[in-house]
Amino acid sequence: MENHYNDPAFASAWHDGTLTNEQILELTPDQTERYQLHQQYLKEHKGHESQHELMAFILLFALFSSQFLILYWKKKHYSSYQIVSLTGLYIFPALFALYDGWPRFLTVWTLFSIVNGYVIHKASRKPLEAMTPRMVYKWYTVLYNASFVIGLTGYCMMIFVFFGFAALFNAGPGLMQAGILFLSYGLYFGVLGRDFVEICSDRMASTIGYYSKEGLPQKNLQGEICAVCGQATSHQANVATLADQPTGKPMFVDDEIHQLACKHVFHEKCIRGWCLVGKKDICPYCKEKVDLKRFKKNPWDTQQQLYLNLLDGVRYLVVWQPVIFGAVQLAYYLFGLD
Structure with a gap:
């Protein structure tokens, strides 16, 4: 035999x-018994090779076609894309945390939601207070820097373990888990803050009136007025600006002034918040392109651009990947594929 x-x-x-x-x-x-079991296996899995080929084709088609659909949607109707992606980014992780039981994440997510909700409330009020834009940009700057430091710390922990240095302190598995946790928190709240501040920037600038996302602005920018906060950039303020202040004096007149290539002037803190924090590369009034390199004063700002690109990838993984794989599973079900 x-x-x-x-x-x-x-x-x-x-x-x-x-x-x-x-x-x-x-x-x-x-x-004989093993041969009979083998025959039963072949009978149950008859035709699975062709099914696996079809399943692989559906998966690859979904991955490639979804890229084109997302890019087309983002280009043609950015506002709806922004709302849907931000909603998914905000809700999906919380639902997963509830399902799998992640109390630590739910606690941090809840605290973030409370503070962020207050900031959004302030940014949405009409009339907009003069200090609100600076407060909003300050909050998202702190959030962004904190997420960057936390994510970088987690990445360094993982590299420390990967190259075997953690074994010297008997901290391999625990340090790796902590590194993954830090990196995940940094990336998630970093991209979440970046998306929220973009919406707040549009809302605040539209409320002030010198900016309109589409069409013409409500107000004509005259004199040395900052279109981001609506306040004068010098003591030669116009009457409308002075009337908005209870003391009869313009605010922020002692701040540094920044003039764009289009000759419009802004408070340094306001325009840096608009461009670097609010993800805008246009003048808030005339929408002429802004050279963002002029705002990068040190190597730290340049290095952070790599982190911003990484955040865009995180948005895809958190929001669109579950949707794509859900659609693939639905296709498998409709075609009767196991």
Whole structure:
């Protein structure tokens, strides 16, 4: 019988489940039982090779086509894309945390939601208080810097373990878990803050009136007025600006002034918040392109651009990947694929 296993024809027939009756009679009881189980397996999985090919095709088609659909949607109707992606980014992780039982994440997420909700409330009020834009940009700057430091710390922890340095302190598995946790928190809240501040920037600038996302602004920018906060950039303020202040004096007149290539002037803190924090590369009034390199004063700002690109990738993983794989599973179900 052992010679049969060394026979390529017998081995092929065994694999295909096509042994002849004479060959089956030569098998031992144990071999006969194993052969019958093998035949049952082949019967149950008959045609699975072609099914696997179809499943792989559906998956690849979904991954590639979704990229084009997302880019097309983002280009043609950015506002709806922004709302849907931000909603998914905000809700999906919380739902996963509730389902899997992650109390630590739910606690941090709740605290963030409370503070962020207050900031959004202030940014949405009409009329907009003069200090609100600076307060909003300050909050999201702190959030962004904190997420960057936390994410970088987590990444360094993982590298420390990867190169074996953690083994010297017997902290391998625990340090790796902490690194993954820090990196995940940094990336998630970093991209979440970046999306929220973009919406707040549009809302605040539209409320002030010198900016309109589409069409013409409500107000005509005259004199040395900052279109981000609506306040004068010098003591030569116009009457409308002075009337908004209870003391009769313009605010922020002692701040540094920044003039764009289009000759419009802004408070340094306001325009840096608009461009660097609020993700805008246009003048808030005339929408002329702004050279963001002029705002990068040190190597730290340049290095952070790599982190911003990484945040865009996180948005895809958190929001669109679950949607894509959900659509793939639905296609498998409709086609009767296991």
